[in-house]
Amino acid sequence: MKHQRSTAQWREMDAAHHLHPFTDTASLNEQGVRMITHADGIYLWDSEGNKILDGMAGLWCVNIGYGRKDLPEVAKRQMEELAYYNTFFKTSHPAVVELSHLLAEVAPKGFDHVFYTNSGSESVDTMIRMVRRYWDVKGKPQKKTLIGRWNGYHGSTIGGASLGGMSYMHEQGDLPIPGIVHVQQPWHYKYGKGMSADEFGKLAASWIEDKILEVGANKVAAFVGEPIQGAGGVIIPPASYWPEVQRICRKYDILLVADEVICGFGRTGHWFGQQQFGFTPDIFTTAKGLSSGYMPIGAVFVNNEVATTLAAGGDFNHGFTYSGHPVAAAVAHANVKALRDEGIVAAVQEDTGPYMQKRWREAFSRFEHVDDVRGVGLIQAFTLVKDKASQTLFDNWGEIGLMCRDIFFKHGLIMRACGDHIVSAPPLIISKDQIDELITTAVKCMEIFEQQLKERGLA
Protein backbone atom coordinates (compact mmCIF):
# COMPACT_ATOMS: atom_id res chain seq x y z
CA MET A 1 0.00 0.00 0.00
CA LYS A 2 1.62 3.24 -1.09
CA HIS A 3 1.43 6.18 1.23
CA GLN A 4 -0.54 8.98 -0.44
CA ARG A 5 1.26 12.10 0.73
CA SER A 6 1.90 15.45 -0.90
CA THR A 7 5.36 16.39 -2.06
CA ALA A 8 5.43 18.99 0.70
CA GLN A 9 4.64 16.35 3.33
CA TRP A 10 7.36 14.02 2.02
CA ARG A 11 9.83 16.88 1.93
CA GLU A 12 9.03 17.83 5.51
CA MET A 13 9.37 14.26 6.77
CA ASP A 14 12.57 13.72 4.81
CA ALA A 15 14.09 16.87 6.30
CA ALA A 16 13.05 15.76 9.78
CA HIS A 17 14.47 12.22 9.66
CA HIS A 18 16.68 11.36 6.67
CA LEU A 19 20.44 11.97 6.45
CA HIS A 20 21.56 11.84 2.79
CA PRO A 21 24.96 10.67 1.44
CA PHE A 22 27.46 13.24 0.21
CA THR A 23 25.05 16.03 1.13
CA ASP A 24 25.11 19.38 2.89
CA THR A 25 21.99 18.66 4.96
CA ALA A 26 21.27 22.28 5.90
CA SER A 27 21.32 23.51 2.32
CA LEU A 28 19.35 20.51 1.06
CA ASN A 29 16.61 21.11 3.62
CA GLU A 30 16.32 24.73 2.59
CA GLN A 31 15.27 23.71 -0.90
CA GLY A 32 13.75 20.30 -0.18
CA VAL A 33 14.36 17.01 -1.94
CA ARG A 34 13.02 15.95 -5.34
CA MET A 35 10.86 12.91 -4.70
CA ILE A 36 11.39 10.22 -7.34
CA THR A 37 8.33 7.97 -7.22
CA HIS A 38 8.65 5.55 -10.13
CA ALA A 39 10.67 4.66 -13.20
CA ASP A 40 10.45 2.72 -16.46
CA GLY A 41 13.07 1.97 -19.12
CA ILE A 42 15.35 5.01 -19.10
CA TYR A 43 12.83 7.39 -17.51
CA LEU A 44 12.05 8.51 -13.97
CA TRP A 45 8.95 10.31 -12.70
CA ASP A 46 8.90 12.62 -9.69
CA SER A 47 6.06 13.25 -7.23
CA GLU A 48 4.92 16.24 -9.31
CA GLY A 49 4.49 14.03 -12.37
CA ASN A 50 7.55 15.36 -14.19
CA LYS A 51 9.15 12.84 -16.59
CA ILE A 52 12.95 12.78 -16.44
CA LEU A 53 15.42 11.10 -18.83
CA ASP A 54 17.95 9.37 -16.61
CA GLY A 55 21.26 9.90 -18.42
CA MET A 56 23.09 8.38 -15.45
CA ALA A 57 21.31 5.04 -14.92
CA GLY A 58 20.76 6.00 -11.30
CA LEU A 59 24.33 6.03 -10.09
CA TRP A 60 25.93 4.31 -13.12
CA CYS A 61 24.16 1.13 -12.05
CA VAL A 62 20.76 0.46 -13.70
CA ASN A 63 22.33 -1.24 -16.70
CA ILE A 64 19.22 -3.27 -17.56
CA GLY A 65 16.86 -0.32 -17.26
CA TYR A 66 13.98 0.40 -14.89
CA GLY A 67 10.64 -1.37 -14.70
CA ARG A 68 11.63 -4.97 -15.45
CA LYS A 69 8.82 -7.40 -14.58
CA ASP A 70 11.05 -10.48 -14.30
CA LEU A 71 13.38 -9.26 -11.55
CA PRO A 72 10.63 -8.47 -9.00
CA GLU A 73 9.08 -11.88 -9.76
CA VAL A 74 12.41 -13.59 -9.11
CA ALA A 75 12.81 -11.66 -5.87
CA LYS A 76 9.30 -12.59 -4.73
CA ARG A 77 9.75 -16.28 -5.44
CA GLN A 78 13.15 -16.39 -3.75
CA MET A 79 11.90 -14.47 -0.74
CA GLU A 80 9.03 -16.95 -0.35
CA GLU A 81 11.34 -19.94 -0.77
CA LEU A 82 14.39 -18.84 1.22
CA ALA A 83 14.46 -15.17 2.20
CA TYR A 84 17.73 -15.51 3.99
CA TYR A 85 20.40 -17.90 5.00
CA ASN A 86 24.09 -17.26 5.42
CA THR A 87 27.05 -18.78 3.61
CA PHE A 88 29.21 -19.09 6.75
CA PHE A 89 29.75 -22.39 8.61
CA LYS A 90 29.93 -24.68 5.59
CA THR A 91 26.49 -23.76 4.25
CA SER A 92 25.36 -22.47 0.86
CA HIS A 93 22.09 -22.23 -1.06
CA PRO A 94 20.97 -22.71 -4.69
CA ALA A 95 20.67 -18.99 -5.58
CA VAL A 96 24.29 -18.13 -4.78
CA VAL A 97 25.62 -21.32 -6.38
CA GLU A 98 23.74 -20.64 -9.62
CA LEU A 99 24.95 -17.03 -9.64
CA SER A 100 28.57 -18.09 -9.04
CA HIS A 101 28.38 -20.55 -11.93
CA LEU A 102 26.94 -17.91 -14.25
CA LEU A 103 29.53 -15.31 -13.24
CA ALA A 104 32.34 -17.75 -14.01
CA GLU A 105 30.80 -18.11 -17.49
CA VAL A 106 30.65 -14.37 -18.26
CA ALA A 107 33.96 -13.49 -16.57
CA PRO A 108 37.19 -13.37 -18.59
CA LYS A 109 39.01 -16.71 -18.76
CA GLY A 110 40.73 -17.80 -15.54
CA PHE A 111 38.33 -16.10 -13.12
CA ASP A 112 36.37 -19.00 -11.65
CA HIS A 113 35.92 -17.78 -8.07
CA VAL A 114 33.91 -14.90 -6.55
CA PHE A 115 33.51 -13.53 -3.02
CA TYR A 116 30.23 -11.71 -2.29
CA THR A 117 29.61 -8.37 -0.65
CA ASN A 118 26.78 -5.85 -0.44
CA SER A 119 28.33 -2.92 -2.30
CA GLY A 120 31.25 -1.66 -4.29
CA SER A 121 32.88 -0.28 -1.15
CA GLU A 122 32.64 -3.63 0.58
CA SER A 123 34.09 -5.27 -2.53
CA VAL A 124 37.04 -2.89 -2.37
CA ASP A 125 37.58 -3.45 1.36
CA THR A 126 37.34 -7.20 0.79
CA MET A 127 39.99 -6.88 -1.94
CA ILE A 128 42.31 -4.93 0.39
CA ARG A 129 42.10 -7.67 3.00
CA MET A 130 42.48 -10.39 0.35
CA VAL A 131 45.56 -8.78 -1.16
CA ARG A 132 47.31 -8.50 2.19
CA ARG A 133 46.29 -12.06 3.12
CA TYR A 134 47.58 -13.29 -0.24
CA TRP A 135 51.08 -11.97 0.47
CA ASP A 136 50.98 -13.35 4.05
CA VAL A 137 50.32 -16.81 2.64
CA LYS A 138 53.08 -16.29 0.07
CA GLY A 139 55.50 -15.64 2.94
CA LYS A 140 55.94 -11.95 2.05
CA PRO A 141 53.90 -10.26 4.82
CA GLN A 142 55.79 -6.98 4.36
CA LYS A 143 54.11 -6.54 0.99
CA LYS A 144 51.21 -4.48 2.38
CA THR A 145 51.14 -1.16 0.52
CA LEU A 146 48.45 -0.56 -2.09
CA ILE A 147 48.85 2.08 -4.77
CA GLY A 148 45.78 3.99 -5.97
CA ARG A 149 45.37 7.13 -8.05
CA TRP A 150 44.53 10.70 -7.24
CA ASN A 151 40.93 11.39 -8.29
CA GLY A 152 40.20 7.67 -8.37
CA TYR A 153 37.02 6.60 -6.60
CA HIS A 154 36.75 3.30 -4.72
CA GLY A 155 33.88 3.91 -2.30
CA SER A 156 33.15 5.32 1.12
CA THR A 157 34.30 2.70 3.62
CA ILE A 158 37.51 3.56 5.41
CA GLY A 159 39.48 1.30 3.05
CA GLY A 160 37.67 2.37 -0.11
CA ALA A 161 37.84 6.07 0.74
CA SER A 162 41.55 5.74 1.58
CA LEU A 163 42.33 3.94 -1.67
CA GLY A 164 40.34 6.54 -3.59
CA GLY A 165 42.16 9.75 -4.36
CA MET A 166 39.50 12.28 -3.44
CA SER A 167 41.25 14.67 -1.03
CA TYR A 168 37.93 16.15 0.16
CA MET A 169 37.10 12.67 1.49
CA HIS A 170 40.54 12.19 3.06
CA GLU A 171 40.10 15.46 4.99
CA GLN A 172 37.10 13.96 6.83
CA GLY A 173 38.26 11.18 9.12
CA ASP A 174 42.05 11.27 8.94
CA LEU A 175 42.38 9.28 5.74
CA PRO A 176 44.12 7.54 4.05
CA ILE A 177 44.81 4.71 6.49
CA PRO A 178 48.46 3.60 6.62
CA GLY A 179 49.76 1.52 3.74
CA ILE A 180 47.88 3.29 0.97
CA VAL A 181 49.63 5.70 -1.43
CA HIS A 182 48.64 7.43 -4.65
CA VAL A 183 50.02 8.35 -8.07
CA GLN A 184 48.72 10.93 -10.51
CA GLN A 185 45.77 9.96 -12.73
CA PRO A 186 46.22 9.33 -16.48
CA TRP A 187 44.38 12.51 -17.51
CA HIS A 188 45.98 13.30 -20.88
CA TYR A 189 44.16 16.61 -21.36
CA LYS A 190 45.62 18.11 -18.19
CA TYR A 191 48.91 16.28 -17.65
CA GLY A 192 49.98 15.37 -21.16
CA LYS A 193 49.89 18.69 -23.04
CA GLY A 194 51.90 18.46 -26.23
CA MET A 195 52.42 14.71 -25.87
CA SER A 196 50.94 12.02 -28.10
CA ALA A 197 48.42 9.69 -26.47
CA ASP A 198 50.87 6.82 -26.76
CA GLU A 199 53.69 8.79 -25.10
CA PHE A 200 51.47 10.07 -22.32
CA GLY A 201 50.00 6.64 -21.57
CA LYS A 202 53.49 5.26 -21.04
CA LEU A 203 54.52 8.30 -18.96
CA ALA A 204 51.47 7.95 -16.72
CA ALA A 205 52.20 4.25 -16.24
CA SER A 206 55.82 5.10 -15.36
CA TRP A 207 54.55 7.13 -12.38
CA ILE A 208 53.49 3.78 -10.89
CA GLU A 209 56.98 2.34 -11.39
CA ASP A 210 58.45 5.44 -9.73
CA LYS A 211 56.18 4.95 -6.73
CA ILE A 212 57.00 1.24 -6.51
CA LEU A 213 60.71 2.08 -6.41
CA GLU A 214 60.08 4.87 -3.86
CA VAL A 215 58.13 2.55 -1.50
CA GLY A 216 60.26 -0.50 -2.30
CA ALA A 217 58.88 -3.31 -4.46
CA ASN A 218 59.28 -5.69 -1.55
CA LYS A 219 56.68 -3.62 0.35
CA VAL A 220 54.12 -3.09 -2.42
CA ALA A 221 51.14 -5.47 -2.49
CA ALA A 222 49.03 -4.19 -5.38
CA PHE A 223 48.14 -1.43 -7.79
CA VAL A 224 44.42 -0.65 -7.98
CA GLY A 225 42.66 1.31 -10.71
CA GLU A 226 39.35 1.75 -12.48
CA PRO A 227 39.69 0.88 -16.20
CA ILE A 228 37.99 4.25 -16.77
CA GLN A 229 37.83 6.55 -13.74
CA GLY A 230 34.07 7.10 -13.36
CA ALA A 231 33.26 9.45 -10.50
CA GLY A 232 36.57 11.16 -11.23
CA GLY A 233 35.02 12.43 -14.45
CA VAL A 234 35.28 9.62 -17.03
CA ILE A 235 39.05 9.81 -17.38
CA ILE A 236 39.82 7.46 -20.26
CA PRO A 237 43.51 6.49 -20.35
CA PRO A 238 45.39 6.24 -23.66
CA ALA A 239 45.50 2.73 -25.18
CA SER A 240 49.18 2.40 -24.17
CA TYR A 241 48.47 2.88 -20.45
CA TRP A 242 46.97 -0.35 -19.14
CA PRO A 243 49.25 -2.82 -21.00
CA GLU A 244 52.19 -0.84 -19.61
CA VAL A 245 50.71 -0.90 -16.10
CA GLN A 246 50.33 -4.67 -16.39
CA ARG A 247 53.94 -5.03 -17.57
CA ILE A 248 55.18 -2.99 -14.60
CA CYS A 249 53.11 -4.96 -12.07
CA ARG A 250 54.39 -8.27 -13.45
CA LYS A 251 57.98 -6.92 -13.45
CA TYR A 252 57.86 -6.11 -9.73
CA ASP A 253 55.62 -9.05 -8.67
CA ILE A 254 52.74 -6.80 -7.63
CA LEU A 255 49.08 -7.78 -7.89
CA LEU A 256 47.08 -5.84 -10.46
CA VAL A 257 43.52 -5.02 -9.38
CA ALA A 258 40.81 -3.55 -11.62
CA ASP A 259 37.92 -1.79 -9.94
CA GLU A 260 35.10 -2.66 -12.35
CA VAL A 261 32.24 -1.35 -10.21
CA ILE A 262 31.26 1.10 -12.97
CA CYS A 263 32.93 -0.45 -16.05
CA GLY A 264 31.68 -3.95 -15.32
CA PHE A 265 28.67 -5.72 -16.86
CA GLY A 266 28.62 -4.09 -20.26
CA ARG A 267 29.18 -0.37 -19.66
CA THR A 268 32.04 -0.09 -22.21
CA GLY A 269 30.49 -2.57 -24.69
CA HIS A 270 32.60 -5.37 -23.24
CA TRP A 271 31.54 -7.41 -20.23
CA PHE A 272 34.38 -5.81 -18.31
CA GLY A 273 36.51 -2.70 -18.84
CA GLN A 274 39.73 -4.76 -18.68
CA GLN A 275 38.70 -6.31 -22.02
CA GLN A 276 38.21 -2.88 -23.58
CA PHE A 277 41.76 -1.89 -22.64
CA GLY A 278 43.47 -5.24 -23.20
CA PHE A 279 44.82 -6.08 -19.77
CA THR A 280 44.34 -8.94 -17.34
CA PRO A 281 44.18 -8.14 -13.62
CA ASP A 282 44.67 -10.68 -10.85
CA ILE A 283 41.56 -9.52 -9.00
CA PHE A 284 38.63 -7.30 -9.95
CA THR A 285 35.86 -5.74 -7.90
CA THR A 286 32.25 -5.33 -9.03
CA ALA A 287 28.80 -4.17 -7.84
CA LYS A 288 26.30 -1.78 -9.59
CA GLY A 289 25.59 -3.53 -12.94
CA LEU A 290 25.82 -6.94 -11.26
CA SER A 291 22.19 -6.49 -10.18
CA SER A 292 21.45 -3.28 -12.13
CA GLY A 293 20.74 -1.73 -8.76
CA TYR A 294 17.60 -3.82 -8.17
CA MET A 295 19.26 -5.33 -5.09
CA PRO A 296 22.43 -4.34 -3.21
CA ILE A 297 25.17 -6.84 -4.07
CA GLY A 298 28.86 -6.80 -4.96
CA ALA A 299 31.33 -9.48 -5.98
CA VAL A 300 35.12 -9.79 -5.97
CA PHE A 301 36.49 -11.95 -8.78
CA VAL A 302 39.87 -13.59 -8.18
CA ASN A 303 41.97 -15.50 -10.69
CA ASN A 304 42.71 -19.16 -10.09
CA GLU A 305 46.21 -18.53 -8.73
CA VAL A 306 44.89 -16.07 -6.12
CA ALA A 307 42.04 -18.47 -5.25
CA THR A 308 44.48 -21.35 -4.78
CA THR A 309 46.82 -19.23 -2.66
CA LEU A 310 44.03 -17.96 -0.39
CA ALA A 311 42.77 -21.53 -0.01
CA ALA A 312 46.25 -22.69 1.02
CA GLY A 313 46.09 -20.22 3.89
CA GLY A 314 43.20 -21.92 5.67
CA ASP A 315 40.50 -19.67 7.15
CA PHE A 316 40.18 -16.32 5.42
CA ASN A 317 38.73 -14.40 8.36
CA HIS A 318 36.48 -12.00 6.50
CA GLY A 319 32.85 -11.81 5.34
CA PHE A 320 29.43 -10.26 5.84
CA THR A 321 26.06 -11.39 7.19
CA TYR A 322 24.58 -10.83 3.75
CA SER A 323 27.49 -12.18 1.67
CA GLY A 324 25.68 -14.05 -1.13
CA HIS A 325 22.23 -13.05 0.16
CA PRO A 326 19.68 -15.36 -1.53
CA VAL A 327 17.34 -12.67 -2.87
CA ALA A 328 20.20 -10.45 -4.05
CA ALA A 329 21.90 -13.45 -5.66
CA ALA A 330 18.73 -14.58 -7.41
CA VAL A 331 18.04 -11.10 -8.78
CA ALA A 332 21.67 -10.67 -9.87
CA HIS A 333 21.50 -14.04 -11.65
CA ALA A 334 18.37 -13.03 -13.55
CA ASN A 335 19.91 -9.64 -14.35
CA VAL A 336 23.21 -11.01 -15.69
CA LYS A 337 21.40 -13.76 -17.62
CA ALA A 338 19.19 -11.13 -19.29
CA LEU A 339 22.17 -8.86 -20.07
CA ARG A 340 23.68 -11.87 -21.87
CA ASP A 341 20.68 -13.70 -23.37
CA GLU A 342 18.85 -10.56 -24.54
CA GLY A 343 22.05 -9.41 -26.26
CA ILE A 344 22.14 -6.18 -24.27
CA VAL A 345 25.92 -6.13 -23.79
CA ALA A 346 26.45 -7.15 -27.42
CA ALA A 347 24.19 -4.32 -28.61
CA VAL A 348 26.27 -1.76 -26.71
CA GLN A 349 29.39 -3.01 -28.48
CA GLU A 350 27.93 -3.34 -31.95
CA ASP A 351 25.10 -0.83 -32.20
CA THR A 352 24.07 1.70 -29.56
CA GLY A 353 27.58 2.28 -28.21
CA PRO A 354 29.10 3.31 -31.57
CA TYR A 355 25.98 5.34 -32.32
CA MET A 356 26.17 7.21 -29.01
CA GLN A 357 29.89 7.93 -29.46
CA LYS A 358 29.34 9.30 -32.98
CA ARG A 359 26.38 11.49 -31.98
CA TRP A 360 28.07 12.65 -28.74
CA ARG A 361 31.19 13.87 -30.58
CA GLU A 362 29.17 15.50 -33.41
CA ALA A 363 26.90 17.29 -30.94
CA PHE A 364 29.33 18.71 -28.38
CA SER A 365 32.67 19.31 -30.13
CA ARG A 366 31.28 22.51 -31.69
CA PHE A 367 30.66 24.33 -28.39
CA GLU A 368 33.07 27.15 -27.52
CA HIS A 369 33.50 26.06 -23.90
CA VAL A 370 33.58 22.29 -24.41
CA ASP A 371 36.70 20.26 -25.03
CA ASP A 372 38.04 16.71 -24.71
CA VAL A 373 34.77 15.16 -25.91
CA ARG A 374 35.23 11.47 -25.18
CA GLY A 375 33.60 8.15 -24.46
CA VAL A 376 33.41 4.43 -25.19
CA GLY A 377 30.38 2.16 -25.25
CA LEU A 378 27.76 3.96 -23.18
CA ILE A 379 30.00 6.00 -20.90
CA GLN A 380 30.85 9.46 -22.22
CA ALA A 381 31.89 12.92 -21.11
CA PHE A 382 33.24 16.30 -22.05
CA THR A 383 35.11 18.97 -20.10
CA LEU A 384 33.88 22.54 -19.66
CA VAL A 385 36.79 24.88 -20.44
CA LYS A 386 37.33 28.62 -20.13
CA ASP A 387 39.41 28.75 -23.32
CA LYS A 388 39.56 25.88 -25.78
CA ALA A 389 42.52 27.11 -27.83
CA SER A 390 44.82 27.25 -24.80
CA GLN A 391 43.08 24.34 -23.04
CA THR A 392 42.49 26.57 -20.00
CA LEU A 393 40.11 25.24 -17.37
CA PHE A 394 37.71 27.42 -15.40
CA ASP A 395 38.74 28.75 -11.99
CA ASN A 396 37.03 27.28 -8.89
CA TRP A 397 36.94 23.77 -10.32
CA GLY A 398 33.46 22.31 -10.08
CA GLU A 399 31.37 25.49 -9.80
CA ILE A 400 30.73 25.72 -13.55
CA GLY A 401 29.99 22.00 -13.69
CA LEU A 402 27.19 22.35 -11.14
CA MET A 403 25.77 25.36 -13.00
CA CYS A 404 25.65 23.27 -16.18
CA ARG A 405 24.20 20.21 -14.45
CA ASP A 406 21.38 22.31 -12.97
CA ILE A 407 20.35 23.43 -16.45
CA PHE A 408 20.08 19.78 -17.56
CA PHE A 409 18.03 19.01 -14.44
CA LYS A 410 15.64 21.91 -15.15
CA HIS A 411 15.06 20.48 -18.62
CA GLY A 412 14.26 16.95 -17.44
CA LEU A 413 17.65 15.37 -18.13
CA ILE A 414 19.95 13.85 -15.51
CA MET A 415 23.65 14.14 -16.31
CA ARG A 416 26.46 14.16 -13.74
CA ALA A 417 28.92 16.96 -13.10
CA CYS A 418 32.21 15.56 -11.80
CA GLY A 419 34.08 18.79 -11.20
CA ASP A 420 33.84 20.55 -14.56
CA HIS A 421 33.48 17.26 -16.43
CA ILE A 422 29.96 16.59 -17.66
CA VAL A 423 29.39 12.86 -17.81
CA SER A 424 26.63 10.48 -18.93
CA ALA A 425 26.11 6.75 -18.49
CA PRO A 426 22.50 5.84 -19.39
CA PRO A 427 20.89 2.42 -18.96
CA LEU A 428 22.38 0.01 -21.54
CA ILE A 429 18.92 -0.62 -23.02
CA ILE A 430 18.74 2.95 -24.37
CA SER A 431 17.57 2.92 -28.01
CA LYS A 432 18.98 4.99 -30.86
CA ASP A 433 15.87 7.18 -30.82
CA GLN A 434 16.33 7.73 -27.10
CA ILE A 435 20.02 8.58 -27.68
CA ASP A 436 18.79 11.22 -30.14
CA GLU A 437 16.38 12.50 -27.48
CA LEU A 438 19.15 12.70 -24.86
CA ILE A 439 21.51 14.50 -27.27
CA THR A 440 18.84 16.95 -28.52
CA THR A 441 17.89 17.96 -24.99
CA ALA A 442 21.53 18.21 -23.91
CA VAL A 443 22.43 20.40 -26.91
CA LYS A 444 19.56 22.76 -26.10
CA CYS A 445 20.82 22.94 -22.49
CA MET A 446 24.39 23.60 -23.61
CA GLU A 447 23.19 26.52 -25.75
CA ILE A 448 21.46 27.96 -22.67
CA PHE A 449 24.61 27.27 -20.62
CA GLU A 450 26.90 29.15 -23.01
CA GLN A 451 24.44 32.03 -23.14
CA GLN A 452 24.42 32.19 -19.34
CA LEU A 453 28.22 32.12 -19.23
CA LYS A 454 28.28 35.25 -21.41
CA GLU A 455 25.50 37.00 -19.45
CA ARG A 456 27.38 36.37 -16.17
CA GLY A 457 30.67 37.52 -17.62
CA LEU A 458 32.22 34.14 -16.95
CA ALA A 459 33.50 33.73 -20.49
Ligand SMILES: Cc1ncc(COP(=O)(O)O)c(CNc2cccc(C(=O)O)c2)c1O
Ligand atom coordinates in the same frame (compact mmCIF):
# COMPACT_ATOMS: atom_id res chain seq x y z
C1 LIG B 1 34.80 2.44 -9.17
C2 LIG B 1 33.97 2.38 -7.91
N1 LIG B 1 34.36 1.59 -6.89
C3 LIG B 1 33.64 1.51 -5.74
C4 LIG B 1 32.48 2.24 -5.60
C5 LIG B 1 31.67 2.13 -4.31
O1 LIG B 1 30.47 1.46 -4.55
P1 LIG B 1 29.29 1.62 -3.48
O2 LIG B 1 28.78 3.06 -3.60
O3 LIG B 1 28.27 0.60 -3.94
O4 LIG B 1 29.83 1.33 -2.12
C6 LIG B 1 32.03 3.06 -6.65
C7 LIG B 1 30.74 3.82 -6.47
N2 LIG B 1 30.54 4.92 -7.34
C8 LIG B 1 29.70 5.93 -7.00
C9 LIG B 1 28.86 5.81 -5.90
C10 LIG B 1 28.03 6.89 -5.58
C11 LIG B 1 28.03 8.06 -6.34
C12 LIG B 1 28.88 8.15 -7.44
C13 LIG B 1 28.90 9.43 -8.25
O5 LIG B 1 29.49 9.44 -9.35
O6 LIG B 1 28.30 10.40 -7.77
C14 LIG B 1 29.69 7.09 -7.79
C15 LIG B 1 32.79 3.15 -7.82
O7 LIG B 1 32.41 3.96 -8.86
